[in-house]
Amino acid sequence: MTATVRAALRQLADGSASAASLLASCVERICNPGGEGARVFPHGVSMAACKQARASDLMREYGVAGPLAGVPISIKDLFDVQGDVTRAGARMLPEQPAAADATAIARLRTAGAVFVGRTNMTEFAYSGVGINPHYGTPRNPFDRAGERIPGGSSSGAAVSVSDGMALAAIGSDTGGSCRIPAALCGIAGFKPTASRIPLDGAVPLSPSYDSVGCLANTVACCADIDAVMAGEDTTPLAPVPLAGLRLAVPSGLVFDGVSDEVAGSFSRALRQLSAAGARLQDVHFGSWDHLAEIGAGGGLVAAEASAWHADLLTAHADAYDPRVLSRIRLADAQRASDYVRMLARRAALCRQADAELAGFDAVVLPTVPIVAPRIADLDDDEAFFRVNRLLLRNPAIANMLDLCALSVPCHRRGEAPVGLMLFGRHRADRRLLGIGMGVEAALKR
Helix, strand or coil, rough: CCHHHHHHHHHHHHHCCCCHHHHHHHHHHHHHCCCCCHCCCCCCCCCCCCHHHHHHHHHHHHCCCCCCCEEEEEEEEEEEECCECCCCCCCCCCCEECCCCCCHHHHHHHHCCCCEECCCCCCCHHCCCCCCCCCCCCCCCCCCCCCCCCCCHHHHHHHHHHHHCEEEEEEECCCCCCCCHHHHCCCCEECCCHHCCCCEECCCCCCCCCCEEECCCHHHHHHHHHHHHHCCCCCCCCCCCCCCCEEECCHHHCCCCCCCHHHHHHHHHHHHHHCCCCCCECCHHHHHHHHHHHHHHHHHHHHHHHHHHHHHHHHHHHHHHHHHHHHHHHHHHHCHHHHHHHHHHHHHHHHHHHHCCCCCCCEEEEECCCCCCCCHCCCCCHHHHHHHHHHHHHHHHHHCCCCEEEECCCCCCCCCCEEEEEEECCCCHHHHHHHHHHHHHHHHH
């Protein structure tokens, strides 16, 4: 199967592939009894996918093709798709088909994308690990025999791309939920500035931090998908040359607990970026020192999740994943004044962070400090929550400070996947994606 969105579009344009053939290739992988299809798509292939593909091919015959016409894309089970049930990885939501598409999904549909199916996820997107006790946990593509975690919460999204079940995947990102699984599975993952893509039609976790992101095999794929969802110019983005770029390398907590594999891959990546002409500078960001103030006691995420889940908790608390439930209930100890104070403090830190970033083109840091652990090693709650905190620590900085962020693979072929993360300033999304394309090219040399 064609590995990138742009290559697929070229094949569709020259007739060497059709939307139907691209979809058939995805479905073959999903239905492979030895693969991860049943855990990635627990509700099966979309019943409308074949019709979408046939309609796309017919429209192309008549010279009408949107910017993503015929491209097979998976949708995280957090977003409404007209006619499908949105379960958010849980068991207690009503089995009622959505009456309309979420805004981001509607834009993809208008652009001609073919929706392969709905991907598995952490229940209600509230974990960076990717384990789901209701529908199973997709295995990381690097070590299927070792049964390693895929990362979350967009677990199925990442594996759908890594295993060729889709060319790109739509996910959400509240504290790293696109970038964590992208890093652990060896693909690219993008989190936009939160306000660029409407959240309408998506089950919320924390409206203050939620954003609609994407995962794919390349940064260019992410850029193409992101442009459509943001309702922006879909002209293909070009890489930004790295020569002379000012890249900040932050000091402090983000390097605590970094494994040997991650440290080695990240150090090598920095040398490659420097060799490509980027100017690296060690920096201490004062705003980062105060993020714990808006994360205490579950922070804004727990407070906002608790408000949305209040009625469900009253009726169905026993149906929740206990680990998700415990995180929502962290908000029980918060007061209304705590929430108001955290909102105000966050706004001040966002302003401070934007000023601190003004002198740089991007920030470079490890996406997560460890490679994917084995699922069996997280059976114990203490181990699970320790790993969850580690996985969320670095990516969540971008959500808390309302930045855009991107993870690109930086490991060598055959090694455990490691992600290099880039932060860009608020609303500098297209610039960051262009820089990411340049970084990706430098790391592949």
